[in-house]
Amino acid sequence: MESAAAKSISTASSRLLALAQQLRLYKAEESTGKLISHVGFHKPISPAKKAAVLICLFEGDDGDLRVILTKRASGLSTHSGEVSLPGGKAEEGDKDDDGVTATREAEEEIGLHPSLVDVVAFLEPFLSQHLLRVTPVVGILWDRKAFNPTPNPAEVEAVFDAPLEMFLKDENRRSEEIEWNGKRHLLHFFDYNTEDKDYVIWGLTARILIRVASVVYQRPPAFIERIPDFKYPRMHTACVIKLENYQDKSKPFDMKAKLVLGECGIIQLCSPLSWKMWEHTALQSEWPTVEFNLKKSGSRR
Structure with missing residues (x-):
């Protein structure tokens, strides 16, 4: 049976169709075995725990590309009240498929049925602060009207969307320099306002969205993304x-x-x-x- 996503493709704009085709050609650079940390540097380790997040893109009423985000419930033990992408840890039934993990978690958290989402790309995995391997899964929601958000109150307080391109702009952005793992890093904070609520998008979520926006729009952000690391390797005499x-x-x-x-x-x-x-x-x-x-x-x- 044809999926709901496939049925909606025929009514999608040429711009969205071209984007999906472009993203399907993207190949994540995982051959080095390195991960991108949440503060922007590579860590040569392979964490045992895996997770995936869904970057669900759709066309807004004005033709702009938008991404679905959530505000985590205040009762959660970690990252409570923070803005995040739908997603979570992998389970045995996922069969090591990041796309399955991301869409399953999205359905559990916000009621987004996997049949509505067309998974088109997998980006380089990120390393979270808690040493969790997080793979960004990019999906297209061809028909926004077919999705009626039903947040799980135990996990999600609110569901909203934001323009993807904002994560390449210096507007409504601030940064904070921190020291982590013996190095200096930049944390980015994006302020976003809806009609009735104010949100701050930062940390791992911000880093992933900067990366996704760079891939989608084929350009780097208009701000310094990370502090250069001028580390010298040890002396070599051989x-x-x-x-x-x-x-x-x-x-x-x-x-x-x-x-x-x-x-x-x-x-x-x-x-x-x-x-x-x-x-x-x-x-x-x-x-x-x-x-x-x-x-x-x-x-x-």
Whole structure:
């Protein structure tokens, strides 16, 4: 039987159809095994607990793209009263399917039946403050009128929606610098007002929505998203230098040699070199070009 989502596609705007097609082509970069933390940095760990949240997008009356959000019930033990995305922890019956987890939780929390949502993309998983692996699942609600919010009072106090593009703008946004895990980070707070209520969207929810908006609109936010981390890896002295057809080791030579730096993963051609043993401070592999001379430490250009 054809799902409600499939039936509504025929009446969807060309803009929404194009967006769905674009998002279906998105491939999350999970090959490194790293997660995006809720404060914007990668953590090379694999948490045992998994969760998924639903970023349910639909077209508003004015043609703008909007996302469904909730305000958590005040009686919850964690994050009570905060704005969040529908979602929760994975269960055995989900069969390791983040889409199933996100849509199941959305139905339990706000009465959004999975048949109304067309899952189109999975973004890079985020690492929550409590070390929970959270996967953003992007879904399209083709027919907003078919959804009648019925919040579960034990979990959700209110259901509302907001324009997705606001998470790329510097308007109604403020930030706070904090220290977490020995590093400085930026927490973003977005103030949003409806006709009768005021909401603050921050923390993991804000970080995920900034990422989703960047993917959807194909541009970065109009504000500094995170504090750069200029951490230097530890000193490296074990370098492999391959010299070819060079006999006189008492003089500097003017030929190119391959320099391989173990953990940094940097392969660089450099010249001239001398035979003097040296140590250097290895720079981060993200920096595009590193120039080395055996007489002195490595430098960035």
